[in-house]
Amino acid sequence: xxxxxxxxxxxxxxxxxxxxxxxxxxxxxxxxxxxxxxxxxxxxxxxxxxxxxxxxxxxxxxxxxxxxxxxxxxxxxxxxxxxxxxxxxxxxxxxxxxxxxxxxxxxxxxxxxxxxxxxxxxxxxxxxxxxxxxxxxxxxxxxxxxxxxxxxxxxxxxxxxxxxxxxxxxxxxxxxxxxxxxxxxxxxxxxxxxxxxxxxxxxxxxxxxxxxxxxxxxxxxxxxxxxxxxxxxxxxxx
Amino acid sequence: xxxxxxxxxxxxxxxxxxxxxxxxxxxxxxxxxxxxxxxxxxxxxxxxxxxxxxxxxxxxxxxxxxxxxxxxxxxxxxxxxxxxxxxxxxxxxxxxxxxxxxxxxxxxxxxxxxxxxxxxxxxxxxxxxxxxxxxxxxxxxxxxxxxxxxxxxxxxxxxxxxxxxxxxxxxxxxxxxxxxxxxxxxxxxxxxxxxxxxxxxxxxxxxxxxxxxxxxxxxxxxxxxxxxxxxxxxxxxx
DNA sequence: ACCACTAAATGAATGCCATTCATTTATGAT
DNA sequence: ATCATAAATGAATGGCATTCATTTAGTGGT
Numbered sequence: 001x002x003x004x005x006x007x008x009x010x011x012x013x014x015x016x017x018x019x020x021x022x023x024x025x026x027x028x029x030x031x032x033x034x035x036x037x038x039x040x041x042x043x044x045x046x047x048x049x050x051x052x053x054x055x056x057x058x059x060x061x062x063x064x065x066x067x068x069x070x071x072x073x074x075x076x077x078x079x080x081x082x083x084x085x086x087x088x089x090x091x092x093x094x095x096x097x098x099x100x101x102x103x104x105x106x107x108x109x110x111x112x113x114x115x116x117x118x119x120x121x122x123x124x125x126x127x128x129x130x131x132x133x134x135x136x137x138x139x140x141x142x143x144x145x146x147x148x149x150x151x152x153x154x155x156x157x158x159x160x161x162x163x164x165x166x167x168x169x170x171x172x173x174x175x176x177x178x179x180x181x182x183x184x185x186x187x188x189x190x191x192x193x194x195x196x197x198x199x200x201x202x203x204x205x206x207x208x209x210x211x212x213x214x215x216x217x218x219x220x221x222x223x224x225x226x227x228x229x230x231x232x233x234x235x236x237x238x
Numbered sequence: 239x240x241x242x243x244x245x246x247x248x249x250x251x252x253x254x255x256x257x258x259x260x261x262x263x264x265x266x267x268x269x270x271x272x273x274x275x276x277x278x279x280x281x282x283x284x285x286x287x288x289x290x291x292x293x294x295x296x297x298x299x300x301x302x303x304x305x306x307x308x309x310x311x312x313x314x315x316x317x318x319x320x321x322x323x324x325x326x327x328x329x330x331x332x333x334x335x336x337x338x339x340x341x342x343x344x345x346x347x348x349x350x351x352x353x354x355x356x357x358x359x360x361x362x363x364x365x366x367x368x369x370x371x372x373x374x375x376x377x378x379x380x381x382x383x384x385x386x387x388x389x390x391x392x393x394x395x396x397x398x399x400x401x402x403x404x405x406x407x408x409x410x411x412x413x414x415x416x417x418x419x420x421x422x423x424x425x426x427x428x429x430x431x432x433x434x435x436x437x438x439x440x441x442x443x444x445x446x447x448x449x450x451x452x453x454x455x456x457x458x459x460x461x462x463x464x465x466x467x468x469x470x471x472x473x474x475x476x
Numbered sequence: 477a478c479c480a481c482t483a484a485a486t487g488a489a490t491g492c493c494a495t496t497c498a499t500t501t502a503t504g505a506t
Numbered sequence: 507a508t509c510a511t512a513a514a515t516g517a518a519t520g521g522c523a524t525t526c527a528t529t530t531a532g533t534g535g536t
Contacts, residue, residue, distance in 0.1 A: 031486035032530025134419035163450035171463030174416030181372035225409030228470020269515035270501025
């Protein structure tokens with residue numbers, strides 16, 4: 001406990017509006033409860049999303065977020081407990097963008113396909129959220145939970161045995177999260193450079209893919225793995 | 239450009255060893271090139287691993303790393319360009335721990351199985367590295383590249399068409415990385431809590447897994463997905 | 477009408493963090 | 507001997523999330 005100097009412990013010292021304010025900027029609010037509240041979780045979420053869009057996740061700081069809302073950083077903490085909370089809010093917002101509409105309207109395999117591609121595409125732009133989502137209790141993210149419900153129901157109607165439904169979803173989701181990272185990898189990530197001679201099989205495989213493949217490599221791998229998973233998991237149905 | 243005060247610009251002021259040193263701590267080194275260098279990338283890597291083992295990734299800071307080596311934080315920057323470099327060194331060290339010995343000694347599917355389980359187990363204790371690895375050019379990580387070479391060669395000998403080898407590896411690796419996160423998730427991550435009534439299919443599936451499953455849920459999902467991938471990808475062989 | 481309470485803001489302070497830089501000193505090469 | 511270089515130091519910078527005492531404005535109770 002350092003307990004050095006304590007803040008604000010000076011008398012009001014009121015700068016009593018005696019000084020002639022010429023045109024002093026947009027008149028910074030002073031302390032105190034505002035007439036109508038400016039912050040809530042919804043506006044924080046949407047400001048965070050805009051900020052991420054403009055400056056990426058490196059630009060998402062509590063200070064920058066507060067600035068974009070014309071508010072002091074400390075004000076945010078009346079509505080979220082931590083920066084992680086902000087990330088959870090963003091995550092749950094994105095979950096609502098994932099397309100589950102094919103469940104119930106298309107054959108189960110096609111529904112899984114559309115869901116998986118959509119899920120990957122949404123989160124490939126938000127990979128820093130993945131470590132957060134992956135360990136997030138579903139209770140804390142209602143939209144995410146709604147997505148799971150749609151998928152669970154789809155798999156059940158397709159004849160998946162009840163006790164394998166969660167494992168199947170987790171397996172698919174793991175693949176999706178891992179694949180989301182790939183999307184953001186640099187194009188030359190597999191260039192062996194000076195090590196080419198010592199890794200002949202790998203080097204040949206990389207070269208062959210570059211010559212043959214027309215799709216983006218991340219898409220080719222995702223398609224390959226997803227189709228393998230769909231047909232492998234499909235064998236579980238009764 | 240703040241360009242305020244500049245550092246160290248005082249005369250040597252040498253505390254010429256006149257003061258009687260009673261037993262003054264472990265005699266902090268003063269500046270200047272030491273008789274024999276104490277730091278190199280190998281000792282930094284092993285110190286980082288020890289530190290991670292003791293304090294986790296939150297405890298891995300440049301300051302803590304330097305302290306564990308009895309060195310000033312700035313000294314580290316003579317050997318690595320950034321903290322990210324330290325993470326890359328650690329990652330590549332771990333890659334060497336992944337078991338690829340079954341390639342060439344076992345049937346291809348069994349080799350993939352052992353490799354995948356080993357890979358997941360190693361990195362499930364190091365999930366903060368995953369966002370780094372996933373976008374890391376292979377040239378920067380020789381051990382990782384060696385692992386890819388072993389797997390590539392195994393798949394080629396198993397009859398996988400050259401141009402699908404990389405995609406197959408990427409698909410497997412994506413699944414492995416995603417699954418590594420699952421291992422660290424809290425046990426009750428799927429407890430729908432108060433939302434249970436609004437998510438009947440999901441809730442029933444969770445309950446059913448809890449009743450039926452004996453394995454840890456993350457292991458069940460990994461096993462399910464891995465077997466699906468192995469059999470799905472196996473169909474590519476000629 | 478008054479009063480107590482509470483919600484929502486401020487801004488100052490804390491203690492971290494990675495990274496940079498001028499400087500010092502020992503060593504090996506010319 | 508001289509000199510460039512490698513490898514250390516410690517001070518400084520500018521960030522970061524978070525905490526806290528304080529201020530103010532509404533709300534509900536008597």
